[in-house]
Amino acid sequence: MLKQIEGGVCAPRGFRANGVHCGIRKNKEKKDLALIVSDVRCRTACVYTTNLVKGAPILVTREHVKDGYARAVIVNSGNANTCNANGVEIAEQMCALVERYTNIPASDVVVASTGVIGQELSVAPIAAGMPDLVSGLGDRSSAAAEAIMTTDTVKKEIAFAFTAGGKECRIGAIAKGVGMICPNMATMLMFITTDAAISSQMLQRALSEDVKRSLNMLSVDRDTSTNDTLCIMADGLAGNAEIAAPGADYRAFCRALHAVTVAMCRMLAADGEGATKLIECRVRGAKTQKTADLCAKSVINSNLVKAAMFGADANWGRVLCALGYAGAAIDVDAIDVDFASSAGRVAVCRSGRGVSFSEEEAKRVLSEREIGIEVDLHGGRRCATAWGCDLTYEYVKINGDYRT
C-alpha cells in the first residue's frame, strides 16, 4: 500500500515551497535560498551531525524545535555559516526574516546552511531575496531541492502515499548530499514533510530508529560534516487518527519513512562527489547487528575498494581486507563474497579463499552503474546494507579545487 507519487515536499497536504537565487553564490543561474512552509504548526523531529564542530544553524534550530514544533524551514547553499564569530546571530536573523515576510514566528523556523566553512555569511542577499522567495511559494518542491544543491549534479526529491487509520497519507522529501557525507546521525541536509497525524514522541522515535538503517549506513567519503541536519515535519492534515502508539498505523508510517530515506540514500550515494557508480554492500550471516553494520560500512568506506569499483576491477582481496579491519569479531575463513549487478553475478570468494571466475564476466558485471557487493559471514542471522560510491579522478578534482 505504498505508492510513489510526484511532488516532493509539497506532496503532503498543507506544504508549500520555493527556491530562488538571492546572491550568496556568484553564479546567477544557481539558486541558493530555499523555503518550505506549512499552513499549520507541525510536529517536528530532527537529528543532527555528531561532529563536535557544529554549524551555527544547528545551534539555533535545536532551540527552535525544543518544543517539538516548527512551521517553516529556511536553507541557504554557498556558505555553511560554520566557524564564524557571528554565526548564531546570522542564523537568527535568517529566522527573523522568515517571520517578517510570512508571520510565522522565528521560534518556529528551522534554519540550515551548506557550503564553505569559515567564511562569514552576509544576511544582505538573503534579506534582498525574501520578497521573491515568499511570493513564489507554491507547489515548487523542485525549486527548493535545486536551491540546496552544492556540487550535487541532480536534485533529490521523492514522495510516497500510504494509508494510516483508513486515510491516505503522504510523505515527501528533498535532500542534498555529495561531499562530507558519512553521517553518524543524518546526511548533509534532508527535509521530510508528511501530512500524517502523529505524536511528537512517535515522530522522533520513528526518525531516530530509521536513521540507524538508512542515513547512518551511507558514506561517500567518511568525512562527517559539521552541518548534517535531517528534519521531519508532520502537519496532520491527512485526517487520520493521530498515531500515538506502536501498532499497524505506526508500522505503515515507518515503512513509508524508510522508503523515503532509503531512496534518498541511494540517490545521495549515486551522486556522491565525482561518483560514476552506486555501490551497495549487503552483509548477511552476522552474529550481531553491530558486526553487520561495521562490516558493511568498512567495505563501503575503503578507498581501495572504491577505486577498484571505479576501474571495474574484481579485486575481492580488498573486500576481505576491509572486512578484516572492520573492528568486528568475524571468522575470516568463513567469508563468501559475490559481485552482482543487472549484468549478472560472480562468485569471487568462498570460505575466505579465492575461487576461479571469468575476469571478462566480472568486468561486465562491474561495468554497470549500480554494483552490489554481497558478503556472507556465515556467523549468524543479522544483516545490513550500506551505500557508497566509487572513488574517481573527478572526486579529487572537485575537492582539490572546491573553493576556487
Place this chain on the structure above:
Amino acid sequence: MLKQIEGGVCAPRGFRANGVHCGIRKNKEKKDLALIVSDVRCRTACVYTTNLVKGAPILVTREHVKDGYARAVIVNSGNANTCNANGVEIAEQMCALVERYTNIPASDVVVASTGVIGQELSVAPIAAGMPDLVSGLGDRSSAAAEAIMTTDTVKKEIAFAFTAGGKECRIGAIAKGVGMICPNMATMLMFITTDAAISSQMLQRALSEDVKRSLNMLSVDRDTSTNDTLCIMADGLAGNAEIAAPGADYRAFCRALHAVTVAMCRMLAADGEGATKLIECRVRGAKTQKTADLCAKSVINSNLVKAAMFGADANWGRVLCALGYAGAAIDVDAIDVDFASSAGRVAVCRSGRGVSFSEEEAKRVLSEREIGIEVDLHGGRRCATAWGCDLTYEYVKINGDYRT
C-alpha cells in the same frame, strides 16, 4: 651522537643482503625476491598487522620467531600469498629453500610477501632464483630494498650510527609502503638490522613502544593491510655490553631506532600511492596522548583534507571538521590551525574561527612538497605527529587498475 650513514640493512656488522628477479613478476627489469642474512643468530622482535585477515607468511613467521631468534629474512613482491588455500605451505617452502641454500635452519627464517591478495603463489620461480640470490649475498641492501617494492616509486633504506656502552653501534633498515598503509602495528614491510647487543625483552619493548609514535601514526589510505610486518634483528656484533635494562644505553638505542622509523615514515608517506606531497600533522596542547593521536590521525586520514592539499587549497574548515569527528573530547572553540612549509607559515584559524590571510601566500606555502598542518588544541600538554600524503588522480588511477 646519532649520525646518518650509508649501507641500509648491511650497515650493521654481520649482515648481508641481496635482491634478484626470479620471475614472480612478468617484468624482468623488476626485482621480486629479497634475502637478508646474518652471520650469527639474532635476537629478533616483530610486530604485525592487526587485520583479522592475515597473510600466510605472518602465520609462519610468528612461529619461527616465537623463541626470540632468527637469522634470515626472505621476502617476495608481486604476490601477497594471502587468502590462498596453500598459503602456509608455500611460506614454509620458502623458508626451507633458505635452509637448503644457506644452511640456516628454516625455523630461523622470517618470511614475508607483498602484492596481490588471493592469487596462488608458485614456489617454482623462487626455487629457481635461489642460487643467484644466495651467491650474490653481500653489501647489497639496495638490491633487497628494490626487490620488495610494489608500486613504490623510490626504494627506501636508511642507516644510523650511535654509541652504546662506549662502542659504536649501527642500525639500518629497508622498507616498502605505498598502498594499504594505515598500520595499527606496522607498515607494509620494514626490516631493521642492528649490531647492538640487546636482550630479547628490551628489543621487543623498544620496538613495541616505538611503533606507537612512528608507524602507527602513518596513514596513506586508511586501509590496514593484511601483510604488515615490521621485524628487527640484533646480532650483537658491535661488542657493546648487552642492553638488558632501561638506562642510558637503552635510551641511545631507542633514539637510534626512532630516527630510523621516523625517517622511514616520512619516506613512506612521501611515496604514498600517487602522492605529490608529504603531509605532517603536528598536534599540540592535547589533554591526553590519546586525544593528540586521534586528532593528528583524523586530519591525516581525511580525504577532503588530502584532496585540498593536492590542490594547494587552504581549506582549513576541513581540518576543523576532521578534528570535530576525531572521537576525542576537545574544545572546538579553542583550536588554532596554521599551515607551514619551507615557503613560510600561515595562520588560518584562531579559537575555532577563521582569521583573514593572504590566499596567495597560502597557495605558495601549500605548493611545497612537504606540508605541515599545525594544530594547537589549547587543552593540555600532550602532542603527536602523524604522517600522510595528498589524494591525487594518480592514486585513483593506480588503484582502479592495479591488477591489470
